[in-house]
Amino acid sequence: MSNKNKKFVFNAFEMNCVGHQSPGLWRHPRDRSWQYKDLNYWTELAQKLEKGFFTAFFIADVIGYYDIYDGNARAAIRSGAQIPVNDPLQLAGPIAQATKHIGIGVTASTSFEHPYPFARRLTSADHYTNGRVGWNIVTSYLDSGAHNIGWNNLGDHDERYEIADEYVRVIYKLLEGSWEEDAVKRDRVSGVFTDPDKVHEIGHKGKYFTVPGIHLGEPSPQRTPILFQAGISPRGQKFAAQHAEAAFISGPEASGIKQIVSNIRSLAKEAGRDPYDVLVFNIITIIVDESDEKAQAKYKDYQQYISREGALALLSGWTGVDFSQFKPTDLTKNIDLGAGSTFVDYLTHGTEKEWTVEDVINWVGIGGPGPVFVGSATTVADALQAWVAETDVDGFNVAYAVSHETWEDVIKHLVPELQKRGVYPTSYKDGTLREKLFGRKYLPSTHPAAGYRDIEKVKREEAAKK
Numbered sequence: 001m002s003n004k005n006k007k008f009v010f011n012a013f014e015m016n017c018v019g020h021q022s023p024g025l026w027r028h029p030r031d032r033s034w035q036y037k038d039l040n041y042w043t044e045l046a047q048k049l050e051k052g053f054f055t056a057f058f059i060a061d062v063i064g065y066y067d068i069y070d071g072n073a074r075a076a077i078r079s080g081a082q083i084p085v086n087d088p089l090q091l092a093g094p095i096a097q098a099t100k101h102i103g104i105g106v107t108a109s110t111s112f113e114h115p116y117p118f119a120r121r122l123t124s125a126d127h128y129t130n131g132r133v134g135w136n137i138v139t140s141y142l143d144s145g146a147h148n149i150g151w152n153n154l155g156d157h158d159e160r161y162e163i164a165d166e167y168v169r170v171i172y173k174l175l176e177g178s179w180e181e182d183a184v185k186r187d188r189v190s191g192v193f194t195d196p197d198k199v200h201e202i203g204h205k206g207k208y209f210t211v212p213g214i215h216l217g218e219p220s221p222q223r224t225p226i227l228f229q230a231g232i233s234p235r236g237q238k239f240a241a242q243h244a245e246a247a248f249i250s251g252p253e254a255s256g257i258k259q260i261v262s263n264i265r266s267l268a269k270e271a272g273r274d275p276y277d278v279l280v281f282n283i284i285t286i287i288v289d290e291s292d293e294k295a296q297a298k299y300k301d302y303q304q305y306i307s308r309e310g311a312l313a314l315l316s317g318w319t320g321v322d323f324s325q326f327k328p329t330d331l332t333k334n335i336d337l338g339a340g341s342t343f344v345d346y347l348t349h350g351t352e353k354e355w356t357v358e359d360v361i362n363w364v365g366i367g368g369p370g371p372v373f374v375g376s377a378t379t380v381a382d383a384l385q386a387w388v389a390e391t392d393v394d395g396f397n398v399a400y401a402v403s404h405e406t407w408e409d410v411i412k413h414l415v416p417e418l419q420k421r422g423v424y425p426t427s428y429k430d431g432t433l434r435e436k437l438f439g440r441k442y443l444p445s446t447h448p449a450a451g452y453r454d455i456e457k458v459k460r461e462e463a464a465k466k
Helices: 039-051 075-079 089-098 115-128 143-147 156-179 234-243 254-270 291-301 310-320 343-349 357-364 379-392 405-420 433-438 448-452 454-465
Strands: 009-015 056-060 103-109 133-138 186-187 192-194 228-231 246-249 279-289 372-374 395-397
Touching: 009 039, 009 405, 039 089, 039 405, 056 405, 075 143, 075 279, 089 103, 089 115, 089 433, 103 115, 103 228, 103 433, 115 133, 143 246, 156 234, 156 357, 156 454, 228 234, 228 433, 234 254, 246 254, 254 279, 279 291, 279 379, 279 405, 291 372, 291 379, 310 357, 372 379, 379 405, 395 405, 448 454
Parallel strands: 009 056, 009 395, 056 103, 103 133, 133 228, 228 246, 246 279, 279 372, 279 395
Antiparallel strands: 186 192
C-alpha cells in the first residue's frame, strides 16, 4: 500500500573527478567540479550538505577508463568523462574532520584489491571518521581497468559476484571475528596492550582467497562499516539482499524502480533478513528554483553544456556497445545492445518510451541514468513524494548538474518545503552512521556477518565440512 507521507532522505552523489555524471558541464561558468583536486572543495561541500541534513556524502568510483566509444579513450579524455579520477577513500578523513554528523560512503571494488589490506583500510577509515564511514561494494565493469593489472578482462559478470561473496566473508571474519571486543587492554601496570588470547587467526581458505592470520587493526566504532551496494542486475539484487544495508539503484521510470525495490525486499526476506534492513536509494537529479519557469530556464541553460561525445563515451562504457556507429535518430530498441544489464533493458524494452540515441544523450548528459526533476520546490516535492509512494524507496542519491550549485539550490529551496511537509529530517541522530540509520552500533544478528563473530566455532565447522 502506497504512503504519500513516507519519510525519506537525501545522499549527495559525487565522484572524485570532473563532472561525474554530467559530462561537459564543467564548462559552465558557475561549475566548481574542476576543483576536485582541492580538499577545500570537498570539505566546503560537506559542510553545506550537513546544513541541509543530507544523510551521507556518497562518493562513487571506477577503476579504468571509458574506451569502448570509437575503440579508444580519446573522447572520454577530451571531455573529462570520469577521467582523470582520484581515490575516494582518501576523502573520508578530511570530510569527517570538517563535519560532525554526515556519513561518508566510499566506493571500492572487490575486483581490484585483496581483502586483507583492504580490511585494514576500512578499519582505519572507520576509526578516523568516528564510525561515519560506509563501504559501497562494487565488482566493476570496465575491462580497461583489468587490462592494467595484467588480466585479459574482468571475467564473467555473475562469477564476479561469486568472488565478491567470498570477499565480503573474508572481511566479516577479519572485522567481526578476529579481535574480541575486550582484546585491547592498554594496561600500563602489566605492560599488556592487547591480550593475545583474544586475537584470533581467521584460517580462511576458500576458492578465491587464502587468509590464514589475524586482522591488523583493533575493532573500530562500527567494526564493519555500513555496507552499501550499487548494482541492479538480478545477481546484484541478490547480493544486495544478502549483504547490503543500503542499495543504490537507477532507472528513469517509477514503474521499473518499483519492481527492483520489491525484488530486493523479497530476496532479503528469503535470506532471513528484515526487508527494511536494506534501505533503497534511487539516483535522481534535481533542478529547482523559486518558480517552475526559473527552474526550466536553468535546466535549458545547463543543457547547452552537455558534451555529446562525453555522454556517448559513458553510455558505451555502461552498455559495452560502441555508440559511435549509430546515428542520433536511431532507435535504441533496434540496436543490438546484448543482454544482462538492467540499464540496457530500459533502453530496449523496459520502458514505454521509444528512445533515440539523441534522447539518451540528453538523458545521461545531466545526472546520469536517473530521472531529472525540474521545477519549483512545490513541484519537485510533489513529484518526489509521488515517487516514494509508488516505488517504496527510502530516499535518493542526488547527482549534480553543476557543482556546488545543484545541492545549494536543493538545500535553499527544496529541503525547507520537504521539512514543512514532515517527510524530511530536521536534525541528526547521535552516534555512528549505523546508529543514525538504524539505531544500532553493529550489524544485527540476522546479517550474515554476525555468524563470524565466534571465529573459533566457524573454523571448527568449516574444518568439519572438508
